[in-house]
Amino acid sequence: MPKITNQYALAALACTGGILFGFDISSMSLILGLNSWNSFFGNITENGVTRVDANLQAGITASMPAGSALGAIISGLFSDRFGRKGAIMAACCFWLIGSILCAASQAVAMLIVGRIINGICVGIASAQVPVYLSELAQPKIRGRLVGFQQWAITWGICIFYYVSYGCSFIGGSASLNTAQFRVPWALQTIPALGLMALLPFMPESPRYLASKNRWDEALEVLADVHAKGNKENALVLAEFKEIQTNIEEENSSSWAELFSGRYLNRTHIVVFTQIWAQLTGMNVMMYYISYVMEMAGYTGNIGLISSSIQYVINVLMTVPALIFLDKWGRRPTLMIGSILMATFLYINAAILATKGHGLNSGFNGNDAVRWIINEDAHSAGVALIAMTYLFVASFASTWGPVSWVYPPELFPNRLRAKSNSVSTLGNWLFNFALAYFVPPSFKNIQWKTYIVFAVFCTVMTVHVFLAFPETKNLSLEEVEEVFAAKLPAWKTRAATKNNRLASLADKIERGEDHGQATKGNLGYTEAPLTAVDSPELEDKKETA
Structure with missing residues (x-):
């Protein structure tokens, strides 16, 4: 059977799940303003116009992240029992069923x-x-x-926004034809079908295989993915040895262990990484960008096109993080991002407070928009949108990708699937809460909504500085030793300057490694290696 082994191709395929999430965000953000949507699912009628009120819209939007919270809970069970690939296949099956129900929905209950x-x-x-x-x-x-x-999410948002925009003209832009939203929901099944067809050709995780004592398969995957099939490659052997060390020291895992004294700090870090990513307010900009545009005075096609620009920015500004994140490190990327986002949110709050005014009823039929820029302050509206674009650019190059990269790095193999389930559960619970909170928030506290998220961004900057250790350049097994050393988070960058895996590979290449995991012999009985080669880290471990 043919095998897909290129790391970038595997990443592109596996991240199809991110594309699907992006599809949902952008389709909802555009569909909210369609006459066909409001007429078909509307629950209130004013002046002869039927529309969806703020509370119902919040409930419909929040139903997807509510399901995601459930999916996050069960994902660890799927992953540990059926493998990482098995979990991804199950996800695709759920997507097909859900998309069919959405496309065929005849009532709000069926849609939810x-x-x-x-x-x-x-x-x-x-x-x-x-x-x-x-x-x-x-x-x-x-x-x-x-x-x-994260890049896949941004591509999904951007592509499907334009797909949904094109479908909005089915029968004419003012039409009540339900195909305007049914067709996009049907089309979103295509990527899931493509991933299901290609999954059999993708390798299973070598660390999952090792945890099931399938050592020959684990070595084969490492060799295929890292060395074009060469099982004698020194780096492959070095990583295989690290995995053996980690697996042989592990016992069975339990959910309760995540909240034990040894791992509680790590659990709090990974959960807050995902929670803070939501509390930046980014998904507010994604789901409800049409509200922001209406506050700035942009409606109709001009508002829709202006909304799409931020999706393009989101795609483009994720690229610097993909290129440089492994050089910048996780800590500085997160702190710089939250500082920038807080700045732009405070500015937007000030613009709306000083250049806007409240409304007694929803603007342009939108029940949630009760505060808009003054008609004689066009430049203030432009500034509001500009700050929104800069906010999106800041998130895309910092918290967006790091919130997915960082959590799975912090736990040992036997707890990784479970810990990522818990951290992602935090993501989706807060995604659900915010999706439900924002329409009533814009309606009731108007511009002060921006202050709420700006304060969150300020607090998360301090939290990252005090609690989040650096993990760049370390193998997953080496990260465990960074925590064992009990260094303050702001001193852990020194531990990432040396790459022990490369050093071990050099020793194997020269025949200087005295363990048995060398070329020609893959057995392993040697005691675990010493800590990362950092004098400060070594001293701290001796006193711990």
């Missing part, structure tokens, strides 16, 4: 059920695809490959 099932897919994929890629990737490009998850 379909979106919940779609959400289960996204929850499983968003939790286990980063695990799969982090366990396949070479340490030097792990951040880049796992960051493809």
Whole structure:
């Protein structure tokens, strides 16, 4: 059977789950303003116009992240029992069922059920695809490959926004033809079908195989993905030895262990990585960008096209992170991103507070928009949109990719699937809460909504500085030793300057490694290696 072994091709395929999540975000953001949507699912009528009110819209939008929270919970069970590939296949099946229900929905209840099932897919994929890629990737490009998850989300958002925009003209832009939203929901099954067809040709995670004592297969995957099939490659042997060391020291895992004294700190870090990513307010910009455009005075096709620009920015500005994240490191990327986002959110709040005014009823029939820029302050509207674009660019190059890269790096193999389930659960619970919170928030506290998210961005900057250790350039096994050393988070960057895996590979290449995991012999009985070659780290370990 043919095999797909190129790391970048595997990342592109595995991240199809991210594309599907992006599809949902952009389709909802455009569909919200369609007459056909409001007429078919509307629950209130004013002045002869039927529309969906803010509370119902919040509930419909939030149903998908609610399903994703459920998917995140069960994803660890799927992944540990059936493998990373098995979990991804299950996710695709859920997506097909949910999309069919959405496209055929005849009532709000049917639509919500379909979106919940779609959400289960996204929850499983968003939790286990980063695990799969982090366990396949070479340490030097792990951040880049796992960051493809976020890039896939941005591509999904951008592509499907334009697909939905094109479908909005079916029968004419003012038409009540339900094909305007049914066709996009049917088309979103295509990527899932493509991934299901190609999954059999993709390798299983070598660390999952090792955890099931399938050592020959684990070595074969490492060789195929990292060395074009060469099982004698020194780096392959070095990584295989590291995996053996880690696996042989591990016992069976339990969910309760994530909250034990040894791992509680790590659990809090991975959960807050995902929670903070939501509390930046980015998904507010994605789901409800049409609201922001209306506040700035942009409606109709001008508003739709202006909204699409931020999706293009989202795609383009994720690229610098993919290229440089493994050089910049996780900590500085997160802190710079949150500082920039806080700045732009504070500015937007100030613009709206000083150059806008409140409304007694929803603007342009939109019940959630109760605050708009003054008619004589066109430049303020332009500034509001400009700050929104800069906010999106800041998220796309920082918290967007890092929130997927960082959590699966922090736990040992036996707990990785479970820990990523818990961290991703945090993501989707807050995604659900915010999707439901934002329309009523814009309606009731108007511009102060921006202040809420700006404060969150300020607080997360401090939290990252105090609690988040650096992990760049380390193998997944070496990260364990960084935590064992109990260094303050702001001092862990020194531990990433030396690559022990490369040093071990050099020793194997020269025949100087005295363990048995050398060329021609893959047995292993040697005691675990010493800590990362950092004098500060070594001293700290001795006193710990």
